[in-house]
Amino acid sequence: xxxxxxxxxxxxxxxxxxxxxxxxxxxxxxxxxxxxxxxxxxxxxxxxxxxxxxxxxxxxxxxxxxxxxxxxxxxxxxxxxxxxxxxxxxxxxxxxxxxxxxxxxxxxxxxx
Amino acid sequence: xxxxxxxxxxxxxxxxxxxxxxxxxxxxxxxxxxxxxxxxxxxxxxxxxxxxxxxxxxxxxxxxxxxxxxxxxxxxxxxxxxxxxxxxxxxxxxxxxxxxxxxxxxxxxx
Numbered sequence: 001x002x003x004x005x006x007x008x009x010x011x012x013x014x015x016x017x018x019x020x021x022x023x024x025x026x027x028x029x030x031x032x033x034x035x036x037x038x039x040x041x042x043x044x045x046x047x048x049x050x051x052x053x054x055x056x057x058x059x060x061x062x063x064x065x066x067x068x069x070x071x072x073x074x075x076x077x078x079x080x081x082x083x084x085x086x087x088x089x090x091x092x093x094x095x096x097x098x099x100x101x102x103x104x105x106x107x108x109x110x111x112x
Numbered sequence: 113x114x115x116x117x118x119x120x121x122x123x124x125x126x127x128x129x130x131x132x133x134x135x136x137x138x139x140x141x142x143x144x145x146x147x148x149x150x151x152x153x154x155x156x157x158x159x160x161x162x163x164x165x166x167x168x169x170x171x172x173x174x175x176x177x178x179x180x181x182x183x184x185x186x187x188x189x190x191x192x193x194x195x196x197x198x199x200x201x202x203x204x205x206x207x208x209x210x211x212x213x214x215x216x217x218x219x220x221x222x
């Protein structure tokens with residue numbers, strides 16, 4: 001079983017739609033969680049951290065369910081510019097980034 | 113402030129050739145990392161350096177060596193390239209919270 005699993009997609013949604021991605025992780029001791037965004041042929045960039053209480057940044061909402069060991073990302077009112085691959089990232093330790101584990105990504109295409 | 117820079121952007125090697133991928137960051141970060149990204153595999157850590165003068169193996173170190181030349185620079189060397197090393201290579205640095213990636217090097221080994 002992979003340490004971090006994501007549905008690879010692709011998710012093709014119309015502009016304005018709401019779309020949700022889930023990610024599961026296997027290490028129950030994991031400490032910190034992130035969503036990164038990667039545009040085609042570019043480097044990953046941090047989209048948002050995921051906190052236990054859930055957090056929101058504009059149209060993006062991230063949630064963590066420690067009991068079920070999954071993380072979700074909700075995108076409301078999708079824009080064409082949201083088309084990218086979204087990487088779920090888990091860190092088993094609270095300090096070093098040495099153990100960051102990346103999911104293989106979920107591809108999103110927002111259609112006009 | 114250029115962030116994390118990598119050279120070259122693209123490279124084609126023949127099996128058995130050697131090369132060094134260069135990485136530099138101007139954010140005064142202690143930690144630096146080398147990853148490879150392959151389709152369907154996610155990013156996998158090759159080597160990392162927690163601070164100047166230290167390096168440690170990651171998940172997939174075989175076939176690679178690294179040098180932390182100073183706080184800014186962290187290079188990755190392929191001594192004898194193999195087709196299995198065809199990949200996109202990303203360098204990254206970390207400020208204790210977030211990982212910052214360079215633009216990547218696309219390497220093809222024929």
